[in-house]
Amino acid sequence: MRYVDGFVIAVPTENRKKFIDHAKKGDGVFMDLGATRVVECWGDDVPDGKVTDFRKAVQAKADETVAFSWVEWPDKVTRDAAMAKMTDWMENPEGADPRMDPKKNPMPFDGMRLIYGGFVPLVDLGGEVTA
Incomplete structure (x- = not known):
């Protein structure tokens, strides 16, 4: 069953190009490790609630833009294996994918304010219904 990771990030608006460059490097790793689709979106109509x-969820400041991204996987097993390779820099740097080294591809945003989660699709009007 398909699996989706979602991300919301506050990015300094002046770092838009850096965000795109960072995403292209990281998104290639997602694809190489089994993702079927990666989408990066730059906030355009993000109203205050x-x-x-x-904006509140990621404590976005006046000079920041909210970015919304998602990664689609064929299943949770593929996602979990990929995430282990991508995020293992702290505990097992030898086993981690070197393309995700934060020294080689620094985040152009405050990673402490990034929110993310994994989701099981229930309804997809553009594809198959899974529930």
Whole structure:
């Protein structure tokens, strides 16, 4: 069953080009490790909410733009194996994919304010229904 990772990030607006460059390097790793699709979106119409919203979720500042991204995987097993290779820099740098080395591809945003999660698709009107 397909699996989706979603990400919301506050990116300094002046770092748009750096964000694109960073994403192209990282997204290639996702694809090489089994992702079927990666989409990176730059905030265009991200309104302020009364209780919560995307900007509040990532504590976006006035000079930052909210980016929304997702990665589609064929299944959770493929995603989990890929994530282990991509995010293992702290505990097992020898086993991690060298293209994800934060020294070689630094994040052009505050990673502490990035929110993410893994999701099982329930309805997909552009594809097959999985529930």
